[in-house]
Amino acid sequence: MNNQIEIQLSAKRKEKPSFSDLKFGKTYTDHMFIMDYSREKGWYDPRIVPYQPITLDPAATIFHYGQTIFEGLKAYKNENEEVFLFRPEENFKRLNRSSVRLCIPEVDEDLALEALVKLVSIDRDWVPDVKGTSLYIRPFTISTEPNLDVTPSQKYRFMIIMSPVGAFYKEGMNPVKIAVESEYVRAVRGGTGNAKTAGNYAAAMLVQEKASAAGYSQVLWLDGKENKYIEEVGSMNVFFKINGEVVTPELSGSILEGITRKSVIELLKHWGVPVSERRISMEEVYEAHQNGQLEEAFGTGTAAVISPIGELFWNGEIISINDNKTGELSLKIYNTLTGIQIGKEDDPFGWRVKVE
Amino acid sequence: MNNQIEIQLSAKRKEKPSFSDLKFGKTYTDHMFIMDYSREKGWYDPRIVPYQPITLDPAATIFHYGQTIFEGLKAYKNENEEVFLFRPEENFKRLNRSSVRLCIPEVDEDLALEALVKLVSIDRDWVPDVKGTSLYIRPFTISTEPNLDVTPSQKYRFMIIMSPVGAFYKEGMNPVKIAVESEYVRAVRGGTGNAKTAGNYAAAMLVQEKASAAGYSQVLWLDGKENKYIEEVGSMNVFFKINGEVVTPELSGSILEGITRKSVIELLKHWGVPVSERRISMEEVYEAHQNGQLEEAFGTGTAAVISPIGELFWNGEIISINDNKTGELSLKIYNTLTGIQIGKEDDPFGWRVKVE
Structure with missing residues (x-):
């Protein structure tokens, strides 16, 4: 495979939205990264191109059998105009773990990271x-293969798209109200709960809608076997x-291996705060x-960092x-993690990646 | 909403594959049906158009959060050139049940059936x-809405595509070998197992691949809670x-409500054969x-009818x-159902729909 990333810059740049009034996931940057896969060629043609629609056969298996996985991470810019990524290599490791569960070919993590850094650099503004x-x-x-047979596709497309998003906490941190869900389940051991794949999110929407209608901002999911043990909160x-003692559910196979989760555990250990996964x-x-004795509770994820x-x-x-x-601890973790992400705090773990 | 189906015929017709050597789901007919949805307009612009690729924003939620559902049914042509559908109204009822679980707006079942009959009629050859x-x-x-927020899409597209497929049993019925899966699960009560949605099929692929590699043609799924009770075989x-006594797993919420399953139960009751769902x-x-005392076992589904x-x-x-x-009973059910489907047997239940 030719690992050279080809770059085709957009002839005209889009108008940017006001950065002080951004909605989540509504506007996309000028460029995107694409790489295709066929069984014969493997991954080929890595390229950065203008952001544009994609064209697929209506029989493409993504529309029918849901072979798809994704990642989510952020780039941060501080007042010195420095741009940082937070542990991006962890995202590509998880992308590949998810891929294995969904019979999707793995990508070269180094190449994916290189593509990501290049893309952010090009759309730095x-x-x-x-x-x-x-x-x-x-x-x-x-x-992407057109094929209604229920069998792993022989063709895939890997892409990276980017969207500027507003502050999660515009008016300071507001603790949220959560409804514990005892009927529906998000995932079960042996299923796809620990893969970042579309079906998990599709399954959760109905329950999330019901919780929202009842005035709760998120759902707390219990395990699928006994409806007893705590799994996740919404998508955190x-x-x-x-x-x-800080306690978080162990990685049982049905919950997502969050990168913020991992960072919080490492941070607490570093601070000498008792933490256990069980x-x-x-x-x-x-x-x-x-x-x-219930002193604090919080969700962790890329969007909110700490909720x-x-x-x-x-x-x-x-x-x-x-x-x-x-x-107090929730706030301290939040301030430390966001401080590391934006380049205001020391980075003893080497979590930041600077985009030149 | 304007329920008038607009028809735009293809200027040139594709060459048809040899009908004696068809692969499953590889060739598509000349036309397809499309109808779009927006929150403001509801379902709009029902139309039959030439089969063609579709274009979507890379941020369309189908690629990320898997809001999608589908159906599968068949049209049969006999030696008198009569074309029949088998219980198509059941498919659209199930399509709508699946839609509710996935927060997808329901379609007008009568309109969908009218569109289907028109489409088959146009591509009758x-x-x-x-x-x-x-x-x-x-x-x-x-x-189809471009939106990375995990919330039900405000835009959808409903489509019908069609593909000529070969005989499932070219050399007579061959009983299959099935591996019982005790580790991975397809679905669990409270999940999406009874909806015909992509995520269920994506979850099953890895296990199906492992079973195939070990020489088994399908997987028998056990329940997600206790790994004890039988659920489905592959996608049957x-x-x-x-x-x-004929026994089939009850509709517990985690298995698909198969239309062939339903027809088999009704047929057995009609014949006076003891049958129970439990x-x-x-x-x-x-x-x-x-x-x-284990006399027979078989799978039921649209593809094989009886396996x-x-x-x-x-x-x-x-x-x-x-x-x-x-x-003996498996064969009798198979002959009766396929006989009804193709118009060779009496249709006491009114299951056939003739396409003029």
């Missing part, structure tokens, strides 16, 4: 510099601080609440956490 | 007339004849085999069924 904003980056692979991982049931959280949980609704009961205020 | 062949029909809906429903475990099947199972591989043991030969 699209990285917003208003406090809290960022450039959201979406690498994804879709199956979840942490509880109980009597001084099974945790809603009963345990409820009992901790009753005993006054404090103020209230859980479970079996008709309201579990209020830290008087609906952001916890 | 594509319905192959060689024994056992048929025209495979694929209605499907995809979400499954039936067992045990000591004179939970059935692999242990029960194994014990029936040990006691000599006799000759062998199950479970926990290191081979369960051989009816000496690896097609059972």
Whole structure:
């Protein structure tokens, strides 16, 4: 395979939206990265081209059998106009793990990272510099062969598209209200829960809609086997601080291996805060609440980084956490991670990648 | 909404493949049906147009969050050149049930059926007339709005494409070998198992590939909660004849409500053969085999109609069924259903729809 990334710049640049009033995922930058795959050639023609529609046969398997995986990460620009990525190599490692589960060919992680850095560099002016904003980056692979047989596609397309996004917390951190879902499930061990694939998100929408209609901003998912153990919050991982110990569900096979999750665990260990990855049931959280030991709870993900949980609704009961205020540890983690991401804090772990 | 179907015929017709040597899902007919949806207009512009590629923004939610559902049915042509559909209204009912689970707007079932009949009528020459062949029909809906926010799309496209397919049994019925899967699962109660949606098929591919590599043609799926109760075979429903009684897994929420499944149950009741929909475990099947009471087993689906199972591989043991030969009842059901489909048998249930 020829690993040389060909670059075709856009003749005219689009008008940029106001960086102080950005919606999530509505505007896209001037360029995108594409690479194609066929069984004979492997991955070929890596190229950066003007952002444009793609054309597919209606029988392309992506429309029927959902062979697709994606990643999400961000580029940050600080007041010195420096642009940073946060642990992007972890995204491509996970992209490849997801690919294996979905019978999608793996990409060369180094090449993907090189493409990403080049793309961000070319569209550098699209990285917003208003406090809290960022450039959201979406690498994804879709199956493209026209074939209604239920069998892995012989053709794929890997792409990276980018969108400037607004600050998650415009008016400071607001702890969210979460509904615990006891009927529907997001994933089950042996399924695709630990792969970042479309079907998991499609499965969750109905429940998310119901929760929103009832005034909750997210759903807390329980395990598919016993409807008992905590899995994720919406599309975030979840942490509880109980009597001084931070607990997050272990990687059981049905939850996503979040990169923010991993970073939080590493940070807590570095700080000497007790942290454990283990099974945790809603009963345990409820009992901790009753005993006054449920100190903090928060979700982790690329979008919010840290999302404090103020209230859980479970079996008709309201579990209020830290008087609906952001916890001290939650805030400290948030400030440290965002500080590292934007280049304001030391980076003892080497998590930042600077885009020249 | 304007329900008038606009028809734009293809200026030139494609060359047809040889009807005695058709592959599944590789060639498509001259025309397709399209209808679009927006939140403001509802479903609009129903139209039959030349078969052609579709163009989408790379941020269209179908590529990221998998909001898509589909159906599969067939048109049959007999030696009198009559063309029939089999229970097509059931497909559109199920399409709408699937849509609700995936937060996709429902279509007008009557309009969809009218569009389907018109489309088949226009591409009538594509319905192959060689024994056992048929025209495979694929209605499907995809979400098309460019939006990386994980929320139901505000735009959709409903399409019907068609492909002539060869006889499933070219050299008579061959009972298949099936591997029982005890690690991976296809779906779990509370998930999307009873919706005909891409993610279920994507989840199954890895396991199907492993089974194929080990010499098995399909996988038998167990339930996601206890890995104990039988769910489906590959992408078919499954039936067992045990000591004179026909048993098929009940509609628990995680298996597909097959139309062939439903037809088999109705046919058996009509014949006075005991049939029950209930939970059935692999242990029960194994014990029936040990006691000599496991008389027949078969899968049901649109592709094969009836697929006799000759062998199950479970926990290191081979369960051989009816000496690896097609059972008497399996064959009778197959002959009756295919006879009704092609117009050779009486149709006491009114299952056939003739395409003029």
